[in-house]
Amino acid sequence: SYVLTQPPSVSVAPGKTARITCGGNNIGSKSVHWYQQKPGQAPVLVIYYDRDRPSGIPERFSGSNSGNTATLTISRVEAGDEADYYCQVWDSSSDHRVFGGGTKLTVL
């Protein structure tokens, strides 16, 4: 089955840029989606199809995907961005959805 690998944690100072990676074999050939989950809440979609933002998601959130790595970039990080972030793909060979292990973003 397809495996997605995320760093367990990323730390960033307020106002700086956070980059959260999601690694997978030739992930650039797949569409990657990203979710934000705050404690006690359901996940929220923040990026879909590599780089599209749902309505209501700030422009500070952006995504890219190439080769074996997809990246969620959060610019001008705010305290309210502190959360767990998950990447997800659709594995067409199995018709399964797959999540990465998640990354805890800490705002220093």
Add this chain to the structure above:
Amino acid sequence: QVQLVQSGSELKKPGASVKVSCKASGYTFTSYALNWVRQAPGQGLEWMGWINTNTGNPTYAQGFSGRCVFSLDTSVSTAYLQISSLKAEDTAVYYCARDLYYFDYWGQGTLVTVSS
């Protein structure tokens, strides 16, 4: 507006069964598949599988096909997750989520606690 509203928390003994519901509103229920996602305490999101709301055909992720059953009642726009022979390790929050190959809307989650 689109909403997925799940049933309330459950406390079950080992060996019992539980049935979690997910009621959809604000869109045509049969136009989108529904997924189930598990999150054990302090752990990440784990995809359990999805159900085709047109045909009722389920697809289960590895490890969830034995004791988990997905079902529908399209007359009330509701999907169900039933887990049988519950074990302590089934203690988790279970989410339903609407499917577009990604999950654009999520239920609020249902906590299932398995304890003697």
